[in-house]
Amino acid sequence: MSSSAMEADTSDLVCQLDNVQGIVDALSTVRWKRHQDAVVELSEHGIVLIVEETGCLQAKVYLQKELFIRYEYTAQGRPRFGLSLGLFVDCLNTFSVPGHSSTIEIRYPGPDMQLLIKSADSLDDCIYAEIRTRIPETISWDYNFEPAGSTPLSFTVKSAALKEAIDDLEWPGSCIQIILKPVPPSVTFRGEGHGDLQIDFMYYANTDLLIAFHCDHQVSYRYKYKFLRATTSNMPSSVTKDNRGSKLTIGRGGMLKVQHLVSVARPSTSHQHIDSAGYQQPSRIAYIEFFVKPEEDEDTVND
Amino acid sequence: MKFKAFVTENGVSLLDRRFLPALDKMGKICHLFLTREHAFFLHNLLTTPDGIQSIAQFRKQALFDDYRISSQNEDRIAFAFDISLLLRAVRSSVSIISSESGGANRLQVKLVKKLPPNSTQPMPFLTFETKGYKSAVIQDVPISKPLSRDQLLQLQAALDAAQDLPRTLVQVPDLNRLQNFVDRMKHVGDLLNVSISKYGDLHLQISTTLITLGAEFRKLLVVGDKAQAPDEDRDLSAQTRSERAILMGDAQSVQVSVRHFSKSLQCHLAKPDCAFYGIAPQGACLTVIFQFFIPGTRQTDKSISLHCRLPVLDPGSS
Numbered sequence: 001m002s003s004s005a006m007e008a009d010t011s012d013l014v015c016q017l018d019n020v021q022g023i024v025d026a027l028s029t030v031r032w033k034r035h036q037d038a039v040v041e042l043s044e045h046g047i048v049l050i051v052e053e054t055g056c057l058q059a060k061v062y063l064q065k066e067l068f069i070r071y072e073y074t075a076q077g078r079p080r081f082g083l084s085l086g087l088f089v090d091c092l093n094t095f096s097v098p099g100h101s102s103t104i105e106i107r108y109p110g111p112d113m114q115l116l117i118k119s120a121d122s123l124d125d126c127i128y129a130e131i132r133t134r135i136p137e138t139i140s141w142d143y144n145f146e147p148a149g150s151t152p153l154s155f156t157v158k159s160a161a162l163k164e165a166i167d168d169l170e171w172p173g174s175c176i177q178i179i180l181k182p183v184p185p186s187v188t189f190r191g192e193g194h195g196d197l198q199i200d201f202m203y204y205a206n207t208d209l210l211i212a213f214h215c216d217h218q219v220s221y222r223y224k225y226k227f228l229r230a231t232t233s234n235m236p237s238s239v240t241k242d243n244r245g246s247k248l249t250i251g252r253g254g255m256l257k258v259q260h261l262v263s264v265a266r267p268s269t270s271h272q273h274i275d276s277a278g279y280q281q282p283s284r285i286a287y288i289e290f291f292v293k294p295e296e297d298e299d300t301v302n303d
Numbered sequence: 304m305k306f307k308a309f310v311t312e313n314g315v316s317l318l319d320r321r322f323l324p325a326l327d328k329m330g331k332i333c334h335l336f337l338t339r340e341h342a343f344f345l346h347n348l349l350t351t352p353d354g355i356q357s358i359a360q361f362r363k364q365a366l367f368d369d370y371r372i373s374s375q376n377e378d379r380i381a382f383a384f385d386i387s388l389l390l391r392a393v394r395s396s397v398s399i400i401s402s403e404s405g406g407a408n409r410l411q412v413k414l415v416k417k418l419p420p421n422s423t424q425p426m427p428f429l430t431f432e433t434k435g436y437k438s439a440v441i442q443d444v445p446i447s448k449p450l451s452r453d454q455l456l457q458l459q460a461a462l463d464a465a466q467d468l469p470r471t472l473v474q475v476p477d478l479n480r481l482q483n484f485v486d487r488m489k490h491v492g493d494l495l496n497v498s499i500s501k502y503g504d505l506h507l508q509i510s511t512t513l514i515t516l517g518a519e520f521r522k523l524l525v526v527g528d529k530a531q532a533p534d535e536d537r538d539l540s541a542q543t544r545s546e547r548a549i550l551m552g553d554a555q556s557v558q559v560s561v562r563h564f565s566k567s568l569q570c571h572l573a574k575p576d577c578a579f580y581g582i583a584p585q586g587a588c589l590t591v592i593f594q595f596f597i598p599g600t601r602q603t604d605k606s607i608s609l610h611c612r613l614p615v616l617d618p619g620s621s
Contacts, residue, residue, distance in 0.1 A: 087514055090490040094516060097480060125476070126541055127484070129516040 011107050012075035013042050015068045016120060018103045019284075020096040022264030023063065025236035026286035027089050029260060030059035032230035038085040039136040040115075042108065044073045051085055055293070057227045058143045062287040067264045069103070079108070082134035083115065091129050095119055101266060109133070143291040146252040153180055153219055154249040155187050156212040157201060159260060160240040162248075163232040165189055165199045169225065172197045175295060176228050179220040180250065185213050191225070211245045221254035221294040231258040231290040238263055254294035262286040304374040304449060306337055306414040310393075314366035315410060317607070319397050322359055323390040325572035329357045329611070335429075335446075336381040336458060337372055339363075348461040349454070353614050355563045356588075357570070358465055362606035367412075376455050380414065383447040384429065392431045392442040399433045399440050409434065417443065465612055469581025469590050471555075473505050474524040478578055482568040484518060488561060491516050494616060495561045497589055498545045499582055500554035501525065502532035506545045509561065517541060526579060555582040557615045559589050567591045567611045575609065589613040 017023060030051050041048045046064040065071040095104050095117065107116040110130060118128040147153075157165075169176055172191030179188040185203035187210065190196070203213040232246075239262055247259040265284040310318070322344070326333060329346045336343040342361045347354040363370045374380050396410050411432045416425045428443040450458060475481055485507070488495070492509035499505055503525045508517035519541035530553050536544050548554035571578075575593035583590055593609040596602060 084513060087491065090487070091514060091516055094484060094487040094491070096487075097483065124521040125519070126521075127516075127518045128541060129514060132513045 011109065012073065012079045013047075013108050014070070014072045014105065015047075015065075015107075016070040016103055016105045017068045017264075018101055018266050019067075019264050020092055020102055020104055022238075022262065022284075022286065023067075024089060024092050024096055025238050026061050026063065026262040026264065026288060027085065027092070028234050028236055029239070029262060029288045030061055030290070031085055031089060031234050034086060036085040037082055037134075037137065038088065039080055039082050040133075041078055041080045042073065042075060043078050046071070049085070052143075053227065053230070056224065057230060057293070058291045059230075060289045062289070063264075064287075067284060067286060070105075080136045081108070081113070081115070082136035083131055088115075088131060091117065091131060094129075095127055143255070143293075145249075145255055145257050145291060148219070148250060148252050149216070151216040152214050152249060153216075153251075154212070154214050154247060155180065155201070155203075155210060156245045156247045157187070158209050158211065158243050159232075159235060159246045160243050161201075161209045162246050163235055163240060165201075166229055166232045168199065169197055170229070171195065174225055175222045176225050177220055177222045178248075178250070178256070179218070180215040181218045182215045185215065187213070193225075212247075219250055219254075221250065221256070223256060223292050223294055227292045228256075231292065235260065236262060256290075256292040256294065258290040258292070260288040262288060304380055304414070306372050306380055306412075308363075308367035308370040308372075308412055310366060310410040310412055311368055315393065315397055315400070317361075317366065319390075319393045321573045322609075323386060323393060325570045325609075326357065326359060327386050327390060328566060328569035328572065329355060331385055331387065332383055333386045334381055334383050334450075334458065336462070337379065339372060339378045342366055343462065345458070345462065348465065349458055355566055355614070356465060356612040357567075358462065358608075358610055358612075359573075360608045365606040374449075376452050379455055379459070381450040381455055381458055382427065382429075384444060388444050389429070392444050395442065396431050396433045396440070399435065399438070414446075414449075415443070465610075467583060468592075469499075469527065469583050471499060471501050471528045472526040472579040472581035472590075472592065473499055473503055473520075474526070475505070475578045475580060476520055476523060478568060478571040478575075482565070482571060485561065485565045485568060488516060488518075489565060493561055494558055495564050496556060496558050497564070497580070497582070498549065498554050498556035499580060500532075500545065500548040501528050501530035502536075502548065502553065503529070504532075504545065504548070504554070505580060506541055506556075507564075508542070519544075527581070555586060557582055557586045557589050559613045559615060563613045564589075567613055570609060570611060573609055583612070586615055588615055 036051050039050045046062060049061040052058040095102055103120045105118050105120045110116045113133050114130040115133055116130055119126055169189060169191040172193040172195050174193040177190040187201045189199045201210040203210050239260055242263055244261050249257040251257060264286050326344055334345040336345055340363055342363060344359040346357040348356055372378050372380060413430050415428050415430045417428055418425050427446050427448060429446050431442045433440045488509055491514055492511045496508045503523040505520045505523055545554055549556055570593055576596040577594045579592045581590050591611045595604045595607045597604045
């Protein structure tokens with residue numbers, strides 16, 4: 001049932017948002033294959049969606065409550081449920097009308113523990129959906145990301161450049177080595193397989209590409225190409241267009257964290273009305289995080 | 304068996320920019336059925352019952368002048384052809400006509416039998432001939448052998464049967480928007496439930512074990528049988544509302560393929576002025592009727608008509 005007065009009392013969460021396409025973009029970023037199970041966790045701070053590839057790769061999408069125009073959370077504890085990511089994205093996509101800003105309402109749980117979505121724009125037209133949820137599988141929480149030392153090992157690179165570099169590394173394939181060097185400050189992506197390909201980002205030479213760099217000692221880790229690729233392969237065009245920058249951090253044991261920012265700003269409906277506040281709302285950002293485990297490799301040298 | 308006519312300027316623009324692109328989306332092979340007064344482009348009337356049927360009808364004056372037809376079957380001729388080939392021939396004729404100045408260029412179309420290269424058997428063609436001051440271009444579109452008397456009668460019977468109107472028709476508010484929605488819906492499931500009520504409600508729903516996704520459009524213009532929506536319906540969900548309307552005999556519901564439904568919406572390429580959906584009596588099919596206005600007016604242009612019939616996959620609750 002798409003609406004009934006009774007549900008309002010029992011729902012853990014009722015929220016409304018006015019930029020469906022932004023949320024579709026954010027969720028599509030972590031959609032690296034056709035059939036993916038996701039776990040959704042609700043809290044007073046917002047919605048977190050988690051997907052993972054057994055034991056190697058995990059991704060999280062943070063939809064903070066500031067992204068919603070209404071966010072009413074009444075649950076005790078943190079309700080969690082599982083659903084199919086592909087179905088969720090395809091379903092949300094039907095609510096997005098190009099050239100229109102459409103407002104939708106998301107409600108959980110429905111009478112049968114479904115996730116309920118409906119359009120909230122017009123009284124005469126209505127789009128609604130009910131997605132069956134599952135009891136979530138336990139997430140392996142061994143992706144706890146801890147800093148590698150007192151100084152963080154991280155760099156921020158323009159998102160489009162990162163995507164291009166990773167796309168280029170497809171040719172050697174298999175394993176990609178990421179090397180951070182303090183002197184000269186640089187990041188190297190090195191692929192060895194059918195041939196060698198090395199891409200260097202020199203901090204001082206490419207400040208327009210490599211926006212920030214922190215590293216006090218040389219580190220080098222190898223990552224499976226297909227997992228590295230998953231972190232950028234479905235980056236929405238809005239991210240490469242905004243080209244803010246993606247942050248990569250190497251944590252203890254070589255765990256790689258890749259962070260993207262996806263804009264969920266309300267689309268400016270007409271060009272006359274671009275107000276400075278509405279155009280670049282800093283709070284209207286969805287955060288995407290990927291965690292990639294390094295390859296267990298004997299000859300990886302770390303000092 | 305003879306057919307010869309000139310395609311008018313209006314006819315060329317109707318075919319080239321509107322109807323052939325739309326009909327091309329309905330299916331590759333199409334029948335052209337010519338009578339003394341009308342030309343019909345027909346999809347799937349003789350062939351598979353599980354395909355979408357489309358019927359485009361033109362009064363001869365809408366497309367042709369100097370229209371001459373004769374045959375032993377009461378001056379009726381029908382044949383099948385590949386619609387993309389016809390579109391290509393018309394397109395290139397248009398480019399020849401527009402590239403030559405002066406009004407002397409006319410596009411003549413006629414039925415011919417020719418000996419194709421490397422063959423001893425003459426084959427039927429629909430020939431387009433453009434004559435200008437400087438050049439003449441002839442294009443032969445291969446067609447099937449003209450239908451026999453029996454096949455022709457069969458086609459005429461199928462055409463007559465396809466003319467029955469649903470009792471209630473609702474006007475689709477915004478074809479482009481609906482098309483956009485249905486195209487996205489296609490990713491979620493294959494079967495679409497369509498219910499149409501006398502109150503002017505159009506309710507589309509895909510339901511699988513994992514998801515139910517639907518859209519309801521209310522207070523649409525109704526043509527034919529209409530009824531006043533019960534007041535207590537207002538606060539109900541779309542699903543409950545259509546279930547109640549069906550129980551009260553005020554609505555019908557059928558299940559069609561999402562792919563067919565999306566195809567039927569492709570007819571907006573023919574630039575209709577409005578579109579109506581309705582369910583044929585006994586839930587025999589889902590019918591969509593496109594209406595064309597006389598340019599510059601709100602009056603129906605009776606010389607052109609287009610409608611599609613979508614096969615019903617499950618008789619539903621009619």
